Amino acid sequence: MITEFLWEGQSQDEEVKWFSIDDVLEGCKHRDGTFCVPMEGLETVMKHLGYDQA
Known part of the structure; x- marks a missing residue:
């Protein structure tokens, strides 16, 4: 399991x-509306972090 995290923030001084x-x-694969992240961008980040989708 990877220890890196992505974050969501409304602005720099908010939550x-x-x-x-x-x-x-998982949220992006199932398009459940939780996350708005392009899959290509997410895959690029995962590749850079050495994440294995096995």
Whole structure:
């Protein structure tokens, strides 16, 4: 499991929410509306972090 996280924030001085990359990936795969992340961008980040989708 990867220890890196993605974050969602409305602005720099407001609340920040942290999500595991696994949760973001699942939300994007199922298009449940939780995350608005282009899959190509997410895959690029995952590749850079050395994440294995096995």
